[in-house]
Amino acid sequence: MDITTYVKKGILILNFSGVFDNNSYSKFNEEIDYLLYNQGMSFYAFNFKNVDKIEEDTLTKIQSKLIEIFLNCGQVIMCGLNKLYQEKIGKEKTRLYYVSDEREIYNLITI
Secondary structure, eight states: OEEEEEEETTEEEEEEEEEEOHHHHHHHHHHHHIIIIISOOOEEEEEEEEEEEEOHHHHHHHHHHHHHHHHTTOEEEEESOOHHHHHHHOOOTTTEEEESSGGGHHHHOOO
């Protein structure tokens, strides 16, 4: 899996491509830990539009990482996830949002 990151309008965008499995989760985890604890980032947008597959056990790990972000007063927008993945990850009405297209991100969170 490849991860590209950039900040646009104060929101960190992480674009993922490839297969999201346990190996790629480690890379994701390290990136989020650095941004969350060393850089103090609070607003994230995860773009899964170019991800071919997310392995089932990785979804649980993503949920744990989301809780960690929420406990640090963060908010997350998930972009490009199908309804099945959205249901498995769950809902958090005040901190977790789902959009189908990256352009919709800026309608939800403004800094």
